[in-house]
Amino acid sequence: MVDIAKVTTELLLEETxxxxxxxxxxxxxxGYLYYCKYLVDFDPNEINxxxxxxVSHYLLKVLNIPTPDIALVKISEGTLDKSKIIKNRRLCVNHICFGSKGIDPSEELTEFETCSSKRDYNRILNQEDVVKIxxxxxxxxNVDRGRFINPGFNYNLLTVRSGNKRKILAFDHAFVFGGVEQIGVFNSKMPFINQDKFHDSDFYKSFISYMDEEEIIKIVENFIPLLKISHKEVIDAAIYQLPDIWxxxxxxxxxxxxxxxxxxxIEKVKTVILNSKSIY
Structure with a gap:
C-alpha cells in the first residue's frame, strides 16, 4: 500500500x-516535473x-481524497543551479527532497475564489471531496489551508479541468499536526483548534451554501468511521521509508x-462540519 517512489533530478527549471x-x-x-521541498529555515527540526x-499523502489516498502523486527526490550532481535559487540555499547534491508530481494542465484555486452561483457549484466534479477535505x-x-492572507485565503487546492467541469485536489500538507510551532511536542492531549481552517474560508462557506444539509450529513456520517479505523500500518510504513539523514x-x-x-x-471534527451548514 505504501511504496514511496524514488527519482533523481535532471534539470532545475526555477524556484517558485x-x-x-x-x-x-x-x-x-x-520524465516528469516535481515540485521539490527541502529545509529552508535554520531550525533543522523543520525537516519533519x-x-x-x-504521511498526509498516504492518508489522503486511504481516504480516497484526490491528491497529486509524490516521490522522494535525490539531487543529482550537476543539476543544482545556485543562480536560480534564493530560499533553498541549504540544499546540496545528494540531499533528498519531498517531491510533489506536477499535473499539467492544472491551476491553483485562487485566494479570492468563491462559488458565486449554483453554476459555479455544479461545475465542481467532486463536490463530496470538498467536505471531506x-x-x-x-x-x-492543518494550520495552512484556509489560513487568512489579507485580503484572501490560502487554499492549497489544485483544480484539473474535465470538460466543462473541474476536479479539486488537495496538496501541500507541510504544516499539519499544528505546524512548525508544535514540531516534537504535538500530542493527543493538546487542545482541539477549529479556527482559521478550511471550513472557515470564504470558498468553503460559499460552496456549502449550495449543498443540501442532508447531503452534508450523509458525507460526514460515511467519512467519520474511516477516521476511527487504525491507520498505524500506513503511518509506520511511510515513516520507515524516510531517509535517516532527515x-x-x-x-x-x-x-x-x-x-x-x-x-x-474525531467527534469534535464531526460536530464542527455537521454544524457548518447551519452556521453559513
Missing part, C-alpha cells in the same frame, strides 16, 4: 515564489514537515497514530 518552502521545479529521471507531507484538515490539524523527531509515527486515533478529537 511562495511564503513557505518555495519549492524547486525539477524535471526528474522519470517533509515527513508530514508524505474540510473534515481531513480538522482531523490532522533525523526526524523521536517516536514520530507513534505520536501521529495517537494524535489521529483520539476518539474525542
Amino acid at each position: 515564489k511562495t511564503s513557505g518552502h518555495s519549492p524547486l521545479k525539477f524535471i526528474c529521471n522519470d 514537515c517533509l515527513a508530514y507531507e508524505i 474540510a473534515l481531513f484538515d480538522l482531523w490532522i490539524n 533525523k526526524l523527531t523521536p517516536n514520530l509515527a507513534n505520536r501521529i497514530q495517537e494524535y489521529l486515533f483520539c476518539e474525542e478529537r
Whole structure:
C-alpha cells in the first residue's frame, strides 16, 4: 500500500515564489516535473514537515481524497543551479527532497475564489471531496489551508479541468499536526483548534451554501468511521521509508497514530462540519 517512489533530478527549471518552502521545479529521471521541498529555515527540526507531507499523502489516498502523486527526490550532481535559487540555499547534491508530481494542465484555486452561483457549484466534479477535505484538515490539524492572507485565503487546492467541469485536489500538507510551532511536542492531549481552517474560508462557506444539509450529513456520517479505523500500518510504513539523514523527531509515527486515533478529537471534527451548514 505504501511504496514511496524514488527519482533523481535532471534539470532545475526555477524556484517558485511562495511564503513557505518555495519549492524547486525539477524535471526528474522519470520524465516528469516535481515540485521539490527541502529545509529552508535554520531550525533543522523543520525537516519533519517533509515527513508530514508524505504521511498526509498516504492518508489522503486511504481516504480516497484526490491528491497529486509524490516521490522522494535525490539531487543529482550537476543539476543544482545556485543562480536560480534564493530560499533553498541549504540544499546540496545528494540531499533528498519531498517531491510533489506536477499535473499539467492544472491551476491553483485562487485566494479570492468563491462559488458565486449554483453554476459555479455544479461545475465542481467532486463536490463530496470538498467536505471531506474540510473534515481531513480538522482531523490532522492543518494550520495552512484556509489560513487568512489579507485580503484572501490560502487554499492549497489544485483544480484539473474535465470538460466543462473541474476536479479539486488537495496538496501541500507541510504544516499539519499544528505546524512548525508544535514540531516534537504535538500530542493527543493538546487542545482541539477549529479556527482559521478550511471550513472557515470564504470558498468553503460559499460552496456549502449550495449543498443540501442532508447531503452534508450523509458525507460526514460515511467519512467519520474511516477516521476511527487504525491507520498505524500506513503511518509506520511511510515513516520507515524516510531517509535517516532527515533525523526526524523521536517516536514520530507513534505520536501521529495517537494524535489521529483520539476518539474525542474525531467527534469534535464531526460536530464542527455537521454544524457548518447551519452556521453559513
